[in-house]
Amino acid sequence: MGRIKPRHHYPEERKYKGGFFTTKLNYVMGWGRKFSLFHYPFITACCGMEYMSAACAHWDFDRFGVGMTTFSPRQSDMLFVVGTISQKEAPVLRTVYEQMCEPKWVIACGACTLSGGIYDNYAVVQGIDKIIPVDVFIPGCPPRPETILDAIEKLQDKIQYQQQDWRWKSKK
Amino acid sequence: MPTRLQNEANKENLLINMGPSHPAMHGTIRIMLELDGEKILNSEVEVGYLHRGFEKTCEHKTFFNLLPYTDRLNYVSPLINNLGYVMTMEKMLGIETPERSQYIRVILCELSRVSDHLTALAAMTMECGAFTAFLYYIQAREELWNIIEETTGARMTTSYIRIGGVRADLHPDIKTRLAKATKINRRVLKDNHGLLDKNRIWIDRTRDVAVVSSKMAVNYGFGGPCLRASKVNYDVRKAQPYLVYDQLDFEVPLGDNGDNYDRYLVRMKEMEQSLRIIEQCLNKIPKSAGPEELLIKGLEPEDAIKTSRSKRVEDTIKLSPNLEGSEKVKYPGILTEDKKYIVPPKEDTYTSIEGLINHFKFFMKDHGIRPPKGDVYFSVEGGSGEVGYYIVSDGTDKPFRLHLRGPCFHIVSALEEMIKGHYVADVIPTFGSLNMIGGELDR
Numbered sequence: 213m214g215r216i217k218p219r220h221h222y223p224e225e226r227k228y229k230g231g232f233f234t235t236k237l238n239y240v241m242g243w244g245r246k247f248s249l250f251h252y253p254f255i256t257a258c259c260g261m262e263y264m265s266a267a268c269a270h271w272d273f274d275r276f277g278v279g280m281t282t283f284s285p286r287q288s289d290m291l292f293v294v295g296t297i298s299q300k301e302a303p304v305l306r307t308v309y310e311q312m313c314e315p316k317w318v319i320a321c322g323a324c325t326l327s328g329g330i331y332d333n334y335a336v337v338q339g340i341d342k343i344i345p346v347d348v349f350i351p352g353c354p355p356r357p358e359t360i361l362d363a364i365e366k367l368q369d370k371i372q373y374q375q376q377d378w379r380w381k382s383k384k
Numbered sequence: 385m386p387t388r389l390q391n392e393a394n395k396e397n398l399l400i401n402m403g404p405s406h407p408a409m410h411g412t413i414r415i416m417l418e419l420d421g422e423k424i425l426n427s428e429v430e431v432g433y434l435h436r437g438f439e440k441t442c443e444h445k446t447f448f449n450l451l452p453y454t455d456r457l458n459y460v461s462p463l464i465n466n467l468g469y470v471m472t473m474e475k476m477l478g479i480e481t482p483e484r485s486q487y488i489r490v491i492l493c494e495l496s497r498v499s500d501h502l503t504a505l506a507a508m509t510m511e512c513g514a515f516t517a518f519l520y521y522i523q524a525r526e527e528l529w530n531i532i533e534e535t536t537g538a539r540m541t542t543s544y545i546r547i548g549g550v551r552a553d554l555h556p557d558i559k560t561r562l563a564k565a566t567k568i569n570r571r572v573l574k575d576n577h578g579l580l581d582k583n584r585i586w587i588d589r590t591r592d593v594a595v596v597s598s599k600m601a602v603n604y605g606f607g608g609p610c611l612r613a614s615k616v617n618y619d620v621r622k623a624q625p626y627l628v629y630d631q632l633d634f635e636v637p638l639g640d641n642g643d644n645y646d647r648y649l650v651r652m653k654e655m656e657q658s659l660r661i662i663e664q665c666l667n668k669i670p671k672s673a674g675p676e677e678l679l680i681k682g683l684e685p686e687d688a689i690k691t692s693r694s695k696r697v698e699d700t701i702k703l704s705p706n707l708e709g710s711e712k713v714k715y716p717g718i719l720t721e722d723k724k725y726i727v728p729p730k731e732d733t734y735t736s737i738e739g740l741i742n743h744f745k746f747f748m749k750d751h752g753i754r755p756p757k758g759d760v761y762f763s764v765e766g767g768s769g770e771v772g773y774y775i776v777s778d779g780t781d782k783p784f785r786l787h788l789r790g791p792c793f794h795i796v797s798a799l800e801e802m803i804k805g806h807y808v809a810d811v812i813p814t815f816g817s818l819n820m821i822g823g824e825l826d827r
Contacts, residue, residue, distance in 0.1 A: 254405060255410065256433070256434055256822060257436075257456070257822055258456050258540065258823065261459055261503065261540055262539070262540065264503075264506075265522065265525075265526060268522040269519050270523060270526045295434075296434060296436055298435050300432055300433050300435065301412060301433050304405055304433075308405055330452060330453065331441065333437040333440065333441050334437060335437040353541060354541065356539065
């Protein structure tokens with residue numbers, strides 16, 4: 213790779229004044245997206261208490277760039293499914309997911325969302341991946357706030373290195 | 385299928401849904417409102433979005449195994465739910481528990497009660513826009529949960545209070561930690577009194593909104609802070625004292641009007657009383673071994689594992705003082721002596737034949753805890769009211785029927801009447817002040 217000559221002749225002192233770096237568009241988009249996750253907490257049950265702990269001052273997941281809680285699915289990037297999803301709740305969750313704009317990610321928090329947890333019965337959906345796609349599962353009944361932070365980091369890794377979805381690029 | 389309100393509503397009025405997933409409301413509940421402008425003419429509350437089949441599931445679990453399900457009823461104060469179930473079983477079986485375990489139960493239940501009130505008020509204030517107060521409340525709750533974790537091993541779903549006593553002893557250093565936590569809690573309460581009590585916005589949104597008269601509160605079967613805010617002096621801890629509550633000195637704060645502000649204030653005052661109870665308990669609790677004796681001298685677990693690779697480990701292994709049943713000699717007075725109802729200590733199970741047989745008898749199918757035929761009801765004072773269990777036994781090791789009297793159900797059933805004639809914005813503080821907990825409401 214040769215050095216790219218500037219197309220226009222700037223005065224010498226202005227040429228590289230700000231400095232520059234090279235990157236890939238895919239990478240820089242991932243970098244931008246992973247640190248500006250607006251999330252929608254879909255809180256139904258016990259795990260919501262631990263979600264509150266993780267979100268508040270003590271653990272504070274705003275440090276990772278996911279502090280912006282939007283209470284409208286239309287303006288959020290990430291869906292936090294926190295707590296048991298019963299059969300009655302399932303259509304609501306599906307609607308909320310479909311209202312979200314692309315690109316979107318889902319974190320399933322707690323044993324009940326993974327597999328129904330200890331509620332192996334008629335009333336509870338045995339894992340929300342039967343209804344919506346899930347990116348990161350958090351085990352635990354309920355998971356500790358540290359586990360939630362870990363899941364957020366994992367999701368950020370995933371967003372960083374995934375093939376970014378460009379609106380202006382035709383999908384193959 | 386159209387609901388009741390959809391059939392009855394005047395066609396000129398607007399029908400809107402609040403929930404089941406609404407930004408300004410915690411929990412999953414659907415409130416359908418019939419509006420004239422902003423005024424609520426009628427409403428319909430639909431519950432059941434968190435129905436997890438608790439009662440039916442319990443019929444398929446043994447009396448010992450269904451304890452974890454009780455944690456997840458009122459998940460803000462799981463220890464009180466444990467206590468309600470366990471004391472119902474103890475009444476059925478006729479077990480006496482040691483005094484030390486009773487004090488431990490009271491301490492942890494009061495910690496749970498404070499955390500319950502803190503969470504309820506945190507949610508209520510956040511939904512009204514007071515985010516600072518919310519963060520303070522949750523910070524105070526973290527301190528309490530740290531103490532609960534040190535003693536029980538879990539932050540929320542503890543399953544700590546067992547039939548016949550408690551699972552493990554208090555943390556050896558509980559006194560200094562509790563002193564620190566109560567200090568922080570008192571400061572938070574003071575701060576929040578300062579932030580909210582005379583706050584114009586807070587008063588406007590809560591004063592004289594959703595007034596519940598004493599008669600209405602009693603008719604609906606209210607309990608806890610919601611009932612006492614309506615000037616009814618009823619507290620299960622005073623009316624039918626259980627554990628050691630009759631030996632403790634505490635007041636039952638009452639409200640004046642029964643509006644949202646009173647429900648807030650009663651909760652704030654109750655937390656102070658709970659902290660008082662905790663302090664009294666710490667002074668009165670019968671002595672166990674001192675903290676120095678509780679720290680076990682021996683090998684670190686890692687060293688023990690290393691040693692075990694080359695030779696048999698003969699020294700004692702240093703374990704967490706709170707590990708279940710690991711050192712029975714050092715933790716007397718936390719479980720009943722009756723071997724029929726308790727899990728034997730692990731050192732017995734692994735070293736003696738009696739312990740092994742006890743263990744098998746406890747966990748084998750159709751053995752274990754088998755109460756006599758009959759039914760029993762017992763209730764304790766929960767975070768938001770009277771938590772009662774009704775258990776029917778047919779003589780086997782599983783309940784024939786288990787019913788929970790969840791306080792939230794009775795309180796939420798009054799919501800339609802409470803918000804009638806108010807404005808849409810009033811629904812949010814009203815709903816917040818009721819402390820609706822889905823797990824307990826829908827079971």
